[in-house]
Each structure stands twice: as C-alpha cells, then as structure tokens.
Amino acid sequence: MSKEIISTTNAPQAIGTYSQAVKVDNTVYISGQIPLVPETMEVVEGDFAENARQVFKNLAAITEAAGGTINDIVKINIFLTDLSNFATVNEVMAEFMSQPYPARAALQISALPKGVEIEADAVMAL
Numbered sequence: 001m002s003k004e005i006i007s008t009t010n011a012p013q014a015i016g017t018y019s020q021a022v023k024v025d026n027t028v029y030i031s032g033q034i035p036l037v038p039e040t041m042e043v044v045e046g047d048f049a050e051n052a053r054q055v056f057k058n059l060a061a062i063t064e065a066a067g068g069t070i071n072d073i074v075k076i077n078i079f080l081t082d083l084s085n086f087a088t089v090n091e092v093m094a095e096f097m098s099q100p101y102p103a104r105a106a107l108q109i110s111a112l113p114k115g116v117e118i119e120a121d122a123v124m125a126l
Contacts, residue, residue, distance in 0.1 A: 002025060005019045005021075005022060006021035011058040012033070012034075015041075020065075023066055028123070030062050030063070031121055033062070033120055034055065034114060035054035036054070038058070043116055052092040052093075055118055059076075063122075068126050070097055071097055074103065075102055075122060076105075077122070078107070079109050080109070083108040
C-alpha cells in the first residue's frame with residue numbers, strides 16, 4: 001500500500017487537522033470542501049448557486065492535483081443546511097460533471113463550518 005498526501009494551492013488550504021486529500025494506491029479520499037476562495041480563504045460572495053459552484057471548483061482543483069479530473073469521482077457526499085437547495089445542487093453538479101454521475105448522498109444537517117450552506121467530500125478512483 002502506498003499513501004500520498006495531495007495538496008494544491010488551487011483549493012483552500014486545510015484549516016484543521018486534516019489534508020486536502022489522501023491517495024492510497026489508485027483511490028483518492030477528498031476532504032470536505034466548503035465554498036472558500038483559495039486565494040483569500042474567505043467564503044465566496046453570492047447566492048447559494050455561487051457557493052455550490054465554488055465547492056465544485058475546489059473539488060475539481062484537488063482532483064487535478066491528484067492526477068485526474070472531477071469526472072473520476074466515484075462517490076460524493078453533499079451536506080446541506082437546507083434540503084430545499086437540492087435542485088440547485090443538481091444543476092450545478094451537472095455544470096461540472098458529466099454522465100455517468102458518481103454515487104451520491106445528500107443530507108440536511110444543522111450547521112457547517114463558517115456558517116456556510118454546503119459542503120461536499122468525495123472519493124475518486126484513478
């Protein structure tokens with residue numbers, strides 16, 4: 001088994017005791033991404049759709065740093081503070097990913113870091 005830490009300046013730096021992603025053999029485990037702009041480490045301005053787009057931009061940057069693309073994600077978990085944003089998530093996800101889509105879970109939870117409305121983590125296969 002080989003273990004490699006994946007890190008890129010094109011996605012928000014870890015703000016806790018975790019890595020952006022960890023690659024084990026041909027599987028990459030991507031930590032939860034919130035809508036932080038990597039250059040400022042501030043939450044992106046705009047509506048929920050813009051927040052979701054930033055999350056997917058962050059995921060894409062990490063997948064590229066790991067040697068793949070966002071379409072190599074095989075499982076994604078999306079955490080929402082308001083499940084009524086589910087349709088918007090579907091629209092934004094379709095902007096970034098193509099069919100066949102990965103397996104997915106979408107959950108409503110009570111709170112997320114920095115008071116954001118969306119977070120997503122993923123598993124990628126290379």
